[in-house]
Amino acid sequence: MGKRTADLLIKNADWIITMDGERRIIRDGAIAVKGDTILDIDKTDIVESRYGAEKTITAEDRVVIPGMIDSHVHSAFQLSRGLADEVGEQKFLFERMYPYEGCMDDEDTYWSAVLCTLELLKHGVTCFVDPGNYRIDETAKAVEESGMRCIVAKSSFDIGKSSFGSIPEAWIETTEEALERAETVIEKWHGKADGRIRAFASFRGLNNCTDQLIQGLKEIADRHNTGIQTHCAFAQKTRDMSLDKFGMTEVERLERLGVLGPNVLLGHVGWLTPAELLLMQKREVCAVACPSSTFHNGYGNITMGHIPELLEMGLSVGVGSDHASSGIVDMLQELRIVGMGFKETRIDPKIMPPERVFEMATVNGAKGALWDKEIGTLEAGKKADIVMFNTMRPEWMPLYNNPLVNLVYSATGSSVDTVIVAGNILVAKGEAVSIDEGKVYAEIKRLTGKILAKTGLGPIIKPKWKVV
Numbered sequence: 001m002g003k004r005t006a007d008l009l010i011k012n013a014d015w016i017i018t019m020d021g022e023r024r025i026i027r028d029g030a031i032a033v034k035g036d037t038i039l040d041i042d043k044t045d046i047v048e049s050r051y052g053a054e055k056t057i058t059a060e061d062r063v064v065i066p067g068m069i070d071s072h073v074h075s076a077f078q079l080s081r082g083l084a085d086e087v088g089e090q091k092f093l094f095e096r097m098y099p100y101e102g103c104m105d106d107e108d109t110y111w112s113a114v115l116c117t118l119e120l121l122k123h124g125v126t127c128f129v130d131p132g133n134y135r136i137d138e139t140a141k142a143v144e145e146s147g148m149r150c151i152v153a154k155s156s157f158d159i160g161k162s163s164f165g166s167i168p169e170a171w172i173e174t175t176e177e178a179l180e181r182a183e184t185v186i187e188k189w190h191g192k193a194d195g196r197i198r199a200f201a202s203f204r205g206l207n208n209c210t211d212q213l214i215q216g217l218k219e220i221a222d223r224h225n226t227g228i229q230t231h232c233a234f235a236q237k238t239r240d241m242s243l244d245k246f247g248m249t250e251v252e253r254l255e256r257l258g259v260l261g262p263n264v265l266l267g268h269v270g271w272l273t274p275a276e277l278l279l280m281q282k283r284e285v286c287a288v289a290c291p292s293s294t295f296h297n298g299y300g301n302i303t304m305g306h307i308p309e310l311l312e313m314g315l316s317v318g319v320g321s322d323h324a325s326s327g328i329v330d331m332l333q334e335l336r337i338v339g340m341g342f343k344e345t346r347i348d349p350k351i352m353p354p355e356r357v358f359e360m361a362t363v364n365g366a367k368g369a370l371w372d373k374e375i376g377t378l379e380a381g382k383k384a385d386i387v388m389f390n391t392m393r394p395e396w397m398p399l400y401n402n403p404l405v406n407l408v409y410s411a412t413g414s415s416v417d418t419v420i421v422a423g424n425i426l427v428a429k430g431e432a433v434s435i436d437e438g439k440v441y442a443e444i445k446r447l448t449g450k451i452l453a454k455t456g457l458g459p460i461i462k463p464k465w466k467v468v
Ligand SMILES: [Zn+2]
Pocket: 072, 074, 131, 231, 267, 322
């Protein structure tokens, strides 16, 4: 019997971490790809005996993994790097990030998203969940051009002023407007760009949203067979304000509203009570930890958080880099922080093994994105979203018996060599293929002055040391 033809054959991979149901790790592995789908994955001699291919990549000295999923990153915040340091949660949002985002026009939003896709791709992320903004067409355009996957969402609030703070004028909508616009975004973008773009319903946080808005968005998400996401229990203040205003914690409020379920994705979840953990388990809610976000401004999400317990209880918890204002957008660094953070605060070396941590960036992320039938593992029939790391670098040496150790503890996204999404090579030899990096940097440099002038944040973020 003759060989079948694949479009792409990756062979002689030193290690393939498949994340399949058995969590197989294949030595001298190969992957055959046709179109946007994995045809076969096994030992090189086996796959080579079955398939010939037009294009072959030899992956010696490479560790191959499923494309990682960043489960919470605001693409519109990519130009906020340096604008929101050393501030607590209220100042961070209401005096820095919201004024910044509130000033953004289409051009700023587009280039922010382009920079975000570039940084994500170069660090081995093939899919991200955007918690939402107000210029979705710009976000979607950047994602479509980049070749990667994304969940877009329109942000929404319908309470302009709460005890937590006041939101920018431009964002204030009635409940009806917010619902109508959220549905329009889902109708326009869900399943677009050859299926690479999906859309969720989203509300920005609980304290600035009415019961009607939250229930209405959940109804829209259910009707369109998609998900709904929000920020939840991200700081002590958000929890205390919920107790003050609604007489219950945030997850308790969602339960009372009847919206908890497997298509609900809760970001941060740093200040949950034991009762909230049990509600999340009962309703099979998915969650996202945002490690560098809490490390950057000290929200207490690791010190007070219960991510190890949520995982132990069988819940799906992903990881999100949240935004560029808390540093590099690099999932491997997020994984290192979340794993080590809990070991340190719990004084327990076994609490977050690298295998469990890596599941957060792959299978758990895919589940939270409601995309686990297609992505998150390397298996025949799944989408060909594949990342290869070059291990011929000091931080990968030596590599003894377990590549997960090197991956989670010592590697960074800078050692990403090749990134493939839906069968298309988007990063080769560490360089972006689908995005013109030089043009991106020139545009970002051009926009920096414009954004400082518009937001008025220039004098506030002035250097502490003399600039001569
Ligand atoms: Zn967020």
